[in-house]
Amino acid sequence: MATRLALIDAAQKSIDVQYYLYKNDLAGQLFTKRLLHAADKGVRVRMLLDDLGASDKDRMLSVLNQHPNIEVRLFNPVTTRGLLRSLNLVTDFSRINRRMHNKSFIVDNQIAIIGGRNIGDEYFDASVVEFADLDMVQIGAAVPDISVDFDEYWNSDYSYPAETIIKGHDVSDKKRTRLMRKLEKAMQTPEGQQYFMRLQNAPLIENLRKGDLQWFWGQASVYADMPDKIELVDIDSSIHLTPRLEPYFQKAQEEVIMVSAYFVPGKEGMAFIRSMVERGVRVTIVTNSLASTDVALVHTGYSQYRSELLDLGVVLIEMKPSLSEKKKFIQGSSSRASLHAKTYIIDGSIVFVGSLNLDPRSVRLNTENGVIYHSPELVRYMKEEMLGADRNLYWLLQKNGNTIEWINGQGEVDATTDPETSWLLRTGIRLMSIFPIESQL
Numbered sequence: 001m002a003t004r005l006a007l008i009d010a011a012q013k014s015i016d017v018q019y020y021l022y023k024n025d026l027a028g029q030l031f032t033k034r035l036l037h038a039a040d041k042g043v044r045v046r047m048l049l050d051d052l053g054a055s056d057k058d059r060m061l062s063v064l065n066q067h068p069n070i071e072v073r074l075f076n077p078v079t080t081r082g083l084l085r086s087l088n089l090v091t092d093f094s095r096i097n098r099r100m101h102n103k104s105f106i107v108d109n110q111i112a113i114i115g116g117r118n119i120g121d122e123y124f125d126a127s128v129v130e131f132a133d134l135d136m137v138q139i140g141a142a143v144p145d146i147s148v149d150f151d152e153y154w155n156s157d158y159s160y161p162a163e164t165i166i167k168g169h170d171v172s173d174k175k176r177t178r179l180m181r182k183l184e185k186a187m188q189t190p191e192g193q194q195y196f197m198r199l200q201n202a203p204l205i206e207n208l209r210k211g212d213l214q215w216f217w218g219q220a221s222v223y224a225d226m227p228d229k230i231e232l233v234d235i236d237s238s239i240h241l242t243p244r245l246e247p248y249f250q251k252a253q254e255e256v257i258m259v260s261a262y263f264v265p266g267k268e269g270m271a272f273i274r275s276m277v278e279r280g281v282r283v284t285i286v287t288n289s290l291a292s293t294d295v296a297l298v299h300t301g302y303s304q305y306r307s308e309l310l311d312l313g314v315v316l317i318e319m320k321p322s323l324s325e326k327k328k329f330i331q332g333s334s335s336r337a338s339l340h341a342k343t344y345i346i347d348g349s350i351v352f353v354g355s356l357n358l359d360p361r362s363v364r365l366n367t368e369n370g371v372i373y374h375s376p377e378l379v380r381y382m383k384e385e386m387l388g389a390d391r392n393l394y395w396l397l398q399k400n401g402n403t404i405e406w407i408n409g410q411g412e413v414d415a416t417t418d419p420e421t422s423w424l425l426r427t428g429i430r431l432m433s434i435f436p437i438e439s440q441l
Contacts, residue, residue, distance in 0.1 A: 001027055001124035002202040003137060007107045008034040014044045016106040016150050020099065020355070021053040021118035024060060026186055026195060027126045028119050032064070033183040039069035046070075048154055050100040051077035051165070053118070055085065058166045063179045065162040072162035073154060075100040076230055079165065097440070098230035100153065101366040103355050104146055111139050112146045114371050115353055116261070116341050123340070126195050129294070131340035132319070134259075136353045142220035142371060149224040149369060156227035218375030223354075225367040235364065241356060242363050246272075248346055248372065255282045257345040257386070261338070263287040264301035264359040264438060270308065277312050285309065286386075287339065289318035289395060289406075290429065291420035294338045298359065300433040303418075306397065306404060316397040318406070321420060342370070345383065349376045360439050395419065 008015060008031075015038060022028060039045050047064065051074040054061065058081060065072040078096055080088035089096055105113040115135030121127035138146075153159060186192050199205070207213050226239045237243035249256060249272070256276060263285060265273060276283055290299045309316055319339045344352045354370015356362050373379075391409035398405050408414045418426055 001031070001126075002199045002205050003135075003208075004031065004105060004113065005034050005199065006205060006208050007105075007111060007113075008038050011038050011043045011107045013108050014046070014106075015108075016046045016048075016104070016147065016154075018048045018100075018102050018104040018150055018153065019053065019118050020050045020101045020103065021120055022047075022049050022057065023118075023120035024057055025121045025126070026192060027121045027124045029183050029186040030192075030196070031119055032060070033180075033187070035070070036064070036067070036180070036183070039067050042069060044069055046150075046154060047072045048075060048100075048150070048159060049073075050075050052096065052099055059175075060179060061162050062166050063176050065166075066176070073159040074162055074165050075153065075156075075160075075227075076158050077160050077165045081166065095230070097365060099366045100158075100227075100230075101355050101362065102149075102153065102224065102369040104150055104369060106143065106147055106150060109143060109147050111137065112143045113137050114146065114369065116355060122338075125198075128336060130337050131294075132337050134341035134343055134353060136371065136373070138220060138371065139215070140220070142222055145222035146369075146371075149222065152224070153227050153367075158227050158230060216373070216375045216378035216381070218373060218378065220374070221372040222369075223372065224369035227367060229367050230365075240363075241368050241370070245352065245356075245372070248350055248352070249276065249344075252276060252281050252346050254280075254347050255284070255345075256347075257284045257286070257383070258358060259286040259339075259341050259343045259345075259386075260358040261288055261340045261342060262293075262295065262298045262302075262357040262359045262362075264298060265305055265309075266301075266360055266438060269358065270305060273309070273314065274312060277314065282315070283312075284315040284317065286317045286319070286394070289320065289420075290418040290425065292319045292321040292336075292338050294340075296425065296429065297432060297437075300429050301359070301438045303429065304433060307399070307402075310397060310399045310404065318395045318397060320392070320394055322393075343382075345379055348379055350374055351379050351382060364439070 015035065035045050055078065061072050064070050076099065078085055078088050103115060103117060113135050116133045117123040117135055122129050122131045123133055187196060223241050223244055225241045229239050232239055235243060273283055287302065290296065293299055306316065321336050342354055342356050351373050352370055354368060356368040356370055362368050395406040395408060395414060398407055403416050405413045406415045406419050
């Protein structure tokens with residue numbers, strides 16, 4: 001968040017914002033307030049939001065959209081608003097079920113942020129629950145490519161000007177003033193002041209001021225699903241992201257590390273993982289435990305594959321629902337944590353960071369984006385940070401006969417069922433696994 005705010009303040013010409021979720025909480029209000037200030041200075045702001053992820057923000061988005069330098073568009077909108085909205089979700093489920101999951105933030109077409117974070121407290125250490133996440137800041141030739149993908153979505157037939165969807169909100173001067181007062185008030189609360197001070201004191205801000213950031217140089221290949229994906233069922237390499245990433249994994253010779261908040265490989269994914277293992281590639285998978293995941297339903301799909309993955313020799317790591325105070329790969333300091341990052345490291349030279357989880361929803365239903373970085377130095381740095389993380393942050397899974405064991409940082413068995421979860425939750429997950437819902441996970 002500190003990086004985003006600093007870039008908003010530095011913007012001179014344009015800011016492009018593309019997110020799946022855009023919340024009206026402390027982090028969201030701070031972000032919105034700064035965007036308004038930038039627009040007041042003459043910076044053109046384009047906000048492209050998935051309509052389902054911004055569905056309860058109609059009043060705020062109407063006010064923003066009336067600003068002469070701010071334009072808001074909604075992707076794949078739910079046309080019925082208000083009380084009848086839920087009915088529209090049912091009657092038009094097949095279309096509304098497919099969402100824009102992309103995340104990008106571009107300033108002056110010179111610098112861009114790509115990764116897993118949406119706009120909301122849990123993504124920026126302002127909530128009791130903290131998403132352990134990962135973003136990448138890039139300059140250079142990759143940024144225009146990210147801008148091209150943004151424009152593809154902005155100009156697509158699935159992106160609607162907010163004023164054509166949001167009706168019945170009179171944007172008067174009084175309401176504009178009320179929004180500004182609300183944003184100012186959020187920053188004047190004890191929580192808001194404390195959070196703002198933490199952002200101001202972030203070491204990254206001082207490094208930005210000094211021009212002392214550490215950059216990793218190399219080729220960056222930008223990838224994104226085409227907006228048309230939300231209408232197509234068959235996976236077409238010209239439309240879908242995952243077929244264009246497969247060749248990188250197929251060329252892996254030594255090691256593949258997959259960090260995915262939601263991991264549901266399915267039969268095709270298992271066959272792909274098996275093929276890598278059979279040709280001698282070490283495969284490591286890092287994902288959420290049942291205790292740490294924020295979407296327990298996804299665990300019904302993942303848990304069915306754990307035993308087979310371990311039988312293949314895959315190193316399986318599940319994150320604990322808490323983060324230590326020590327320096328770690330993905331920063332966080334709240335009382336409960338959930339992995340949200342999506343990054344894949346291939347051999348010693350390639351890493352992908354983006355919005356793509358390894359699950360059926362990301363592969364087939366939602367649109368996604370990300371960047372492949374060709375940089376041995378970056379890969380070395382990321383692996384050192386990951387492997388140097390506090391061992392007490394996660395469980396290492398192993399098989400003992402037919403029993404799965406969760407091994408703690410001291411090498412001891414913590415549990416033989418999903419640790420730090422209730423019997424009721426585990427029973428519910430087992431019952432849900434009976435239903436044919438994997439394609440929606």
